[in-house]
Amino acid sequence: MRIGVALGRYATQITSALSQRIGIDAETVSPEVDAQEYDFFIAVDDEPVPHGKEVRRYITDRRVQATQWTVVATRCLLTAAVERGNQTPTSVPLPVDSPKMLQPPPSGVALLGGRDQTPLRDTFDSAGIEMLEIDDPRVGIVVDPSVAESRLEPLRKAMSQEKVIVAMSSNMTAADTIRNNSNGYLVSQLLQLRPAIDELMTNDNERHRLGFEARKSVAAANWQRVIRALLLDGRTGSPYLEEFSPRSARKRWKERLGHAHRWENARYSNNQLALPDEHVDLSRLGQLRKMNIERTLSSGDL
Structure with missing residues (x-):
């Protein structure tokens, strides 16, 4: 079986995972190659692929325009996948690299959303809480104030670095990844963000515990699981669940x-x-x- 992998940010990881499977010849391809030379193509989100053959996509963002939502990276995207025509979508967590940590997470705070969160940033600044850039090595606490949904990749990347996420419980992306008081904090109101941040800044043991659990919870994901889901053929219907009666x-x-x-x-x-x-x-x-x-x-x- 010959599989083409679309050029993109995860092309190397996907090609490497495919190459470990027997009977599969995988390589990265540009949109201009002859599609007839391949059995099908694998792509992430809206990455372009040659026309004329089946495309299986791994979807990480709700804003993706492509119609082939084969496997999604979070359960909150399953409904959207059904709306796009996939009646039996599969959810497999997005793998992220987990760098070796040399020290526990520090007490610095960063805000997800950048310029979109300027009013909230000003509120924290006026309260004496300095908002750092998320890649600043002093950051060990990341605040995601999105109410409905946020981007998955920055969230999981921060968790892989033992940064503690404080997010809204109404945020479907965060709620699917974070277990409150287990590997992060979920709050129900914006007013509760400040007390949660104060607790993490002053309680080193709690911050270290949650950071460790956050990293552990995302470390289990791997590209072999994603590839396995993308390679499934002939999946029809849903499991039949019998009642215990x-x-x-x-x-x-x-x-x-x-x-x-x-x-x-x-x-x-x-x-x-x-x-x-x-x-x-x-x-x-x-x-x-x-x-x-x-x-x-x-x-x-x-």
């Missing part, structure tokens, strides 16, 4: 009997599964299994 339990029992279908009319009592002329002793089963069988067969006949 006697009716569904009896249905599963019937489906699993197989060659032992004659036991489908058996009765269970006193640790015995019995037919008129035959029985099976279940007395040696564990208590949990006995309880499950009794609950499943409580109505007598299967």
Whole structure:
């Protein structure tokens, strides 16, 4: 199988992940190459690819204009993927590099959003909280005041550097990545940003704990998982989830009997599964299994 990878910011990582798979020949391609030489193309967001062959895209931003939303980088994009025509989208977290940290996160504060957050920046400045640039080595706390949604990559990149994120709980991107008081802070009102920042600036242990957990939570993502999702073929429908009820339990029992279908009319009592002329002793089963069988067969006949 020959796969073309669109030139872009993650082309090297994607090509490297593909090259580790048996039977796949992957290389980066420009939009001008002959599409017929490839089985399909992989791209991130709106990266251009040659026309004439299937394109599978890894989507990291809601503003992407392309129609092929094959795999998304956060669960809050799943609905948008369905709206674009993918009825069974897959969500795989965006991998980011996790640099080696030589010291715990410092107490400096940065604000995501740059110039768009000038009023909020002025508010913090007037309160005596200096707002630094996010790449400043003195930064260990990052404030994301976006109410609805924000860009995923800067958020995860900051977490990979053990910077503690303080974000709004209504921010779908942040809420999908951050667990409040576990690997960051989520607040419900803008007025709560200031107390959260004060706590992190003054409490070194809390800042170090959250920074460590933030880095650990994003380190699990890798490009092999992304590639695996992009290579899936023939996925149709959604998993069928049975309810835990006697009716569904009896249905599963019937489906699993197989060659032992004659036991489908058996009765269970006193640790015995019995037919008129035959029985099976279940007395040696564990208590949990006995309880499950009794609950499943409580109505007598299967």
